[in-house]
Amino acid sequence: MSSTFTLDGKTIPFDDGQTIIQAATKAGVFIPHLCYHPEFKPHGSCKLCTVKVNGRHTASCTMRASAGMVVESDTEEINAERRALTQMLFVEGNHFCPSCEKSGNCQLQATAYHLGMMSPHFDHFFPNRAVDASHPEVLLDFNRCILCSLCVRASRDVDGKNVFALSGRGIKTHLIVNAKSGQLADTDFTPDDKAAQVCPVGVILKKHKGFAVPIGERKYDKAPISEVTETTEGR
Amino acid sequence: MTLNEMHAEAVAGIVDRVVARYRRDPSCMVQILREVQEACDWISPEAIDRLQSTLGVPRTKIEGVAGFYAFFYTEPRGKYRVLFSDNITDRMLGSKAMMDRLCNNLWIERGKVSEDGLVSVAQTACTGMCDQGPAMLVNNYAIAGLTAERVDQIAELIRDKVPLADWPPEFFKVEDNIRRADILLGSDLKPGDALRAARARTPSDGLHSSNMRSWREGLPSGIGGPAALLDEIKRANLRGRGGAGFTTGLKWEACRNAPLKAGQQRIVVCNADEGEPGTFKDRVLLSKFPDLVFEGMTAAAYAVGATRGFVYLRGEYRYLLDHLNAVLAHRRREKLLGSDILGIPGADFDIEIHVGAGAYVCGEESALIESLEGKRGTPRNRPPFPVTNGYLDQPTIVNNVETFAAAALIALNGGEWYAAIGTKQSAGTKILSVSGDCARPGIYEYPFGVSIRQVLEDCGASDTQAVQVSGPSGICVAENEFDRVIGFEDIPTAGAFTIFNHSRDMFEVARNYVHFFQHESCGFCTPCRVGTSLLKNLMDKLHNGHGSPYDFAEIEKLNHLLQAMSHCGLGHTACNPVLDTIAKFRPAYDRRMEHDDFTPAFDLDRALAAARQMTGRDDPAAHITTKSGEAA
Numbered sequence: 001m002s003s004t005f006t007l008d009g010k011t012i013p014f015d016d017g018q019t020i021i022q023a024a025t026k027a028g029v030f031i032p033h034l035c036y037h038p039e040f041k042p043h044g045s046c047k048l049c050t051v052k053v054n055g056r057h058t059a060s061c062t063m064r065a066s067a068g069m070v071v072e073s074d075t076e077e078i079n080a081e082r083r084a085l086t087q088m089l090f091v092e093g094n095h096f097c098p099s100c101e102k103s104g105n106c107q108l109q110a111t112a113y114h115l116g117m118m119s120p121h122f123d124h125f126f127p128n129r130a131v132d133a134s135h136p137e138v139l140l141d142f143n144r145c146i147l148c149s150l151c152v153r154a155s156r157d158v159d160g161k162n163v164f165a166l167s168g169r170g171i172k173t174h175l176i177v178n179a180k181s182g183q184l185a186d187t188d189f190t191p192d193d194k195a196a197q198v199c200p201v202g203v204i205l206k207k208h209k210g211f212a213v214p215i216g217e218r219k220y221d222k223a224p225i226s227e228v229t230e231t232t233e234g235r
Numbered sequence: 236m237t238l239n240e241m242h243a244e245a246v247a248g249i250v251d252r253v254v255a256r257y258r259r260d261p262s263c264m265v266q267i268l269r270e271v272q273e274a275c276d277w278i279s280p281e282a283i284d285r286l287q288s289t290l291g292v293p294r295t296k297i298e299g300v301a302g303f304y305a306f307f308y309t310e311p312r313g314k315y316r317v318l319f320s321d322n323i324t325d326r327m328l329g330s331k332a333m334m335d336r337l338c339n340n341l342w343i344e345r346g347k348v349s350e351d352g353l354v355s356v357a358q359t360a361c362t363g364m365c366d367q368g369p370a371m372l373v374n375n376y377a378i379a380g381l382t383a384e385r386v387d388q389i390a391e392l393i394r395d396k397v398p399l400a401d402w403p404p405e406f407f408k409v410e411d412n413i414r415r416a417d418i419l420l421g422s423d424l425k426p427g428d429a430l431r432a433a434r435a436r437t438p439s440d441g442l443h444s445s446n447m448r449s450w451r452e453g454l455p456s457g458i459g460g461p462a463a464l465l466d467e468i469k470r471a472n473l474r475g476r477g478g479a480g481f482t483t484g485l486k487w488e489a490c491r492n493a494p495l496k497a498g499q500q501r502i503v504v505c506n507a508d509e510g511e512p513g514t515f516k517d518r519v520l521l522s523k524f525p526d527l528v529f530e531g532m533t534a535a536a537y538a539v540g541a542t543r544g545f546v547y548l549r550g551e552y553r554y555l556l557d558h559l560n561a562v563l564a565h566r567r568r569e570k571l572l573g574s575d576i577l578g579i580p581g582a583d584f585d586i587e588i589h590v591g592a593g594a595y596v597c598g599e600e601s602a603l604i605e606s607l608e609g610k611r612g613t614p615r616n617r618p619p620f621p622v623t624n625g626y627l628d629q630p631t632i633v634n635n636v637e638t639f640a641a642a643a644l645i646a647l648n649g650g651e652w653y654a655a656i657g658t659k660q661s662a663g664t665k666i667l668s669v670s671g672d673c674a675r676p677g678i679y680e681y682p683f684g685v686s687i688r689q690v691l692e693d694c695g696a697s698d699t700q701a702v703q704v705s706g707p708s709g710i711c712v713a714e715n716e717f718d719r720v721i722g723f724e725d726i727p728t729a730g731a732f733t734i735f736n737h738s739r740d741m742f743e744v745a746r747n748y749v750h751f752f753q754h755e756s757c758g759f760c761t762p763c764r765v766g767t768s769l770l771k772n773l774m775d776k777l778h779n780g781h782g783s784p785y786d787f788a789e790i791e792k793l794n795h796l797l798q799a800m801s802h803c804g805l806g807h808t809a810c811n812p813v814l815d816t817i818a819k820f821r822p823a824y825d826r827r828m829e830h831d832d833f834t835p836a837f838d839l840d841r842a843l844a845a846a847r848q849m850t851g852r853d854d855p856a857a858h859i860t861t862k863s864g865e866a867a
Binding site for chain 1: 280283284293294295296298299301302303304305594611616753754755756757758759760761762764765766767768769772792795796799800801802836
């Protein structure tokens, strides 16, 4: 590990095979992201972590670091683009923060604050998405799904269950569960599954525990997302 | 036994038969689903039950794949599933009137299944019959050249429940319409000649020769054939014909030099997912010159040392499958495929055909490979590239149909012969799919360097306003640019050449293309998934008379975002048709700028349309009138 690249002028060391975001995180530099999670294989779909490498846009969660790269991340231009992507995610689903149990612990909301998003800007799509309350212990509110596929990867790669998958195409892409009935209660999902812990937004919610921590005292209420260390817990 | 149980048993029998034919291999999922649907009319939950147990894959995987492709139905769509091609050329030839006629005839509503579950009528993206539209697919079999009379006959056949196999064969006749032939379309190559020539060729003085490997390891004599062929391909300066124009020799060499892990082999893939609206030349190459294409693939396999090949045939060309399989079988009998090709020990290569299922994005090579592996057709993260990590992680080349056809001729005649055709930067010929406003639509093969004006003259186009070259993801050329030429140095193209005369509204052309991209976005990345929908909404807003300069700014902003942030070329180019037409046909947009200040897209009267339809009312009292007193 002798190689380095520069990120917004700062020298960042990296190990062979590390991606830009991995090296940046290790060096304490925050790059906004939603579908990336340090414990899982990168997906590269939300595009929030896009940076400019030698002047070209690329997702920092899938691009491997190489010596001498010149990477720009925290610039006005890139943050404006990230803000627009965040706005897209907001209008694509139905996100009503004030009534959401995940408010304050939600990465989408925290990222929007971080990027200074003041309005959704685009016209809302108001999609019609049903809630799956079939499971006795866990609620699925698809209205908030941002299609990051973290639950898909967690269930497949860690739990070995394949409870979740993406189906449909384009704007009709949606999360499905592994049951003929299409209901979570008919899958082998349990609240202890890794897949139950990784949703960055408020789709996978544990029942009977609503608002156990009051709004105002939650993770991102205390510190902005850029300062909260990436851990597996509480996401 | 109940009726349901009998149904489930019958479905299980079909599924078992199909799954067995594909060796219980989940990587053939797309083919398995296609065949199950061909037999059962749709992919029912019972079919998925059985697939799950026989293939041993989770239900989510099957449903995820089935849900991705437009031609797979997880809900019943009728015994007859009619899809009208909705390319702009079909529209110009009156497809909408044909569709309305069929719907009226059958008493059904567009997009819905008839109440007796017999038939559905809907639309699909360009089916590659632009020179003989309007066209439709019935259960994925193409019917072109629709007339009112033909539509009435089709309605009758459906009402009488005549099986598709018993419909008059002339309905399914597809014309080649070859209008101008050059080296490819004029080729009379005898099957095997190109391979024999490649084998006989000795390496030149190490001009480009790379390290020796592959087929020739098993060759007792004729050392150097593959490397010599690769040299010829490089010397020919052949570049990919699918649109991107990557140098074929470099791609092949990278694949050839990619290390193989234990048990791996190299793969040759022919990209026949000709999905770009307005393109249909691969259809003609495959129907008229399949041996040329297969010979090119086999030559490629010889050069890179591949043992397995695929043709990824777009679902719209399903009707070509049996013919192509027959040609492959013939080549096997002639020792031009299979093991010990041409009697060379160890020269093993075979080709199988995979049929797509209605997904434009699968024309992108890594998405195509995902689809070949039986997955959702989502483009991969790159690097690594397919030449090192392609089909099932093996070194893979993916080339366009026309590229392989050209490669066969280069194998036969050599690189210098080929490089002398065309221009300095663009060697060889290009086949153009000419359609739209002209007297002689069809396919035209020219040496590179031909001007737009020349093509227009040859096809009998007059009063031309614009030409969309290379489809929606290409470029829209206006009258003052007609002296520009086809070639990598000026206007590169995958082959589409769609002509619009002055009576056409270029805004509506762009809007059709924007709808296309929105429909075909795979949904993987945020910018393309949401951005193409936002763009579609903006174009619809302009169409509906709510446009203002604000919306222009929004379109430009979206364009920048899609270009910068999208995962693949689909998103990168989705705004092209709009930007081009704004720049070159501004009056078509200015007519839509009905407001100086921002106006919302929402229209109360339009929002009530659903209620009017449900109540069967259309009287003045069922409308909200605007300030000016007119019904909106």
